Amino acid sequence: xxxxxxxxxxxxxxxxxxxxxxxxxxxxxxxxxxxxxxxxxxxxxxxxxxxxxxxxxxxxxxxxxxxxxxxxxxxxxxx
Amino acid sequence: xxxxxxxxxxxxxxxxxxxxxxxxxxxxxxxxxxxxxxxxxxxxxxxxxxxxxxxxxxxxxxxxxxxxxxxxxxxxxxx
Numbered sequence: 577x578x579x580x581x582x583x584x585x586x587x588x589x590x591x592x593x594x595x596x597x598x599x600x601x602x603x604x605x606x607x608x609x610x611x612x613x614x615x616x617x618x619x620x621x622x623x624x625x626x627x628x629x630x631x632x633x634x635x636x637x638x639x640x641x642x643x644x645x646x647x648x649x650x651x652x653x654x655x
Numbered sequence: 656x657x658x659x660x661x662x663x664x665x666x667x668x669x670x671x672x673x674x675x676x677x678x679x680x681x682x683x684x685x686x687x688x689x690x691x692x693x694x695x696x697x698x699x700x701x702x703x704x705x706x707x708x709x710x711x712x713x714x715x716x717x718x719x720x721x722x723x724x725x726x727x728x729x730x731x732x733x734x
Binding site (some may be wrong): 606607609610614618623 | 685686690691700720721732
């Protein structure tokens with residue numbers, strides 16, 4: 577079973593990477609870019625085949641390692 | 656209009672970040688993690704309201720700046 581985890585900085589947390597991308601796009605002539613946020617996506621190949629158990633395990637991975645829950649939010653998607 | 660871009664290393668390109676995550680998960684006692692790939696997700700707020708034009712612009716942004724198409728693949732999603 578495959579799981580995809582999206583980790584984004586929470587709203588209100590400064591995102592210098594996203595800001596750099598926004599500036600670069602503006603400098604390259606792309607207009608109308610009002611905001612950019614950059615995050616991580618982590619794709620996991622799991623041996624687990626039960627959806628509920630896989631979701632529980634991946635959520636635990638996020639809480640313990642994949643996301644810094646003080647400043648980041650995460651979303652788990654099973655595919 | 657919002658656009659979300661997923662940028663992942665192509666298959667066959669070594670992903671040391673993903674490997675590091677896989678090792679760390681193993682060391683923390685999570686079993687059955689067969690592979691981990693880590694990529695980027697970039698969320699763009701666009702002034703553009705036309706879906707076709709927005710998709711075309713974002714694809715151009717990916718080709719020129721957001722992805723290194725030699726080693727990375729990207730996927731554009733309008734939300």
